[in-house]
Amino acid sequence: MKIQIKVHARSKREGVVPQPDGSYKVDVKAPPVEGKANEAVCEVIAEYFKKPKSAVRVAMGSTNNRKVVEIDD
Numbered sequence: 001m002k003i004q005i006k007v008h009a010r011s012k013r014e015g016v017v018p019q020p021d022g023s024y025k026v027d028v029k030a031p032p033v034e035g036k037a038n039e040a041v042c043e044v045i046a047e048y049f050k051k052p053k054s055a056v057r058v059a060m061g062s063t064n065n066r067k068v069v070e071i072d073d
Contacts (some may be wrong), residue, residue: 001073005045007065009037016048038062043071 004023013025018024026042042056049056049071061067 001071002059003069003071004040004043005067005069007032007037007041007067009040011067014040014044016044032065035062038067041067041069045071 004024005008006019006023008025008028009032011029012045013027015022015027016045017027019040024045026041028044030036030040033053038058041058043053045051046056051071055072057070059068059070
């Protein structure tokens, strides 16, 4: 499954919020430096969808705040 997300790095809290257009807003505390925010995004999304962290990866947009994330079934 592929989902579109918009990341808000350096947020005060972490979480996933579904948007009306079918995408998700993901808040993470990690800064967007050296892939730390991408790792945090994978952890938060894995927890939200109740999947192992290894089943979640950033497919597109690794250096952008808009990303496509792939989740294995």
